[in-house]
Amino acid sequence: MEELFDGLLNDHLGFVVWSTVAFVLLLILLGKFAWKPIMAAITERERSIEDALLKAEAAKEEMARLTNENEQLLKEARAERDLILREARQMKDQIVNEAKDAAQEEGARMIEKARLEINSQKAVALAAVKSQVAELSIEIAEKVLRKQFQNKTEQDALVADLLRDVKVN
Template sequence: MDNPLVSPEWGLIFWTSLSFLILLFILRKFAWKPILSSVNERERSIKDALAEAENARKEMQNLQADNERILKEARAEREAMLKDARDMKNKIVSDAKEQAQVEADKMIKQAQAAIESEKKAAVTDIKNQVADLSVEIAEKVLKEQLSNKDKQLKLVENMLGDIKLN
């Protein structure tokens, strides 16, 4: 039988094993170290890349936290500025109302004083006119009374009678 699986040939096994060992020795001497070093280098570069990715992820989380903090501070500052602006607006409005009220009161007092002075002037004028009219009426009455002698004597007697009664 020529089938090598059924009956092995020892010479062939020897030379195949020897070829394999020589090949293994040559590979170990010349190729194994460069292959292992390149595999190790690749493994190291993968680990470094993973570490850098982790660092980048942590840095992104820190940046996001910083961004959130900055946004909160900006919102708080905006709210404070809006509150200050509202307070300032309210103060300006209330000051303007107070000033307008003061000016209105001042104008009312001035108007009242002007009205009072005009009233006094009008009353004085009316009194003067009434006095002038009274004098004119009295003059006309007296002229008429004194133009007639009988009326004059009667007037004098009435006046004397009034003096005695008092």
């Protein structure tokens, strides 16, 4: 057994030593040339991820702030819209009322003008009728008088009747 152990140890001892030397050499080379750049890349990657996370958090906070501002602006815009609509309704009501008042005044003025015109036309028509009645009365009286004055006795009787009426009055 010892022989087997000595054989294994002697045969493989060189392999173990060279393997260990190669491994140590590989560790030194990796440590000098690869380990620092790999660790620097990993550190840089961690830093860029942290920066991205910080930027994302800042963007999230900015978005929340902007959302709050937008909501506030929206509330203000709605309040201003309501105020403008209320003022517009009041202005519309005022304009409608003024238009109604103006229409009523104009209607009353037109009715009064028409009434005055009707009264004026009525007076003119009455004057014309009176004039025509007077002319007709004169014509009738003239015809009656001509007829009555053809006869002398009838003239005397008419004058007597007229004198009696004058005395009675």
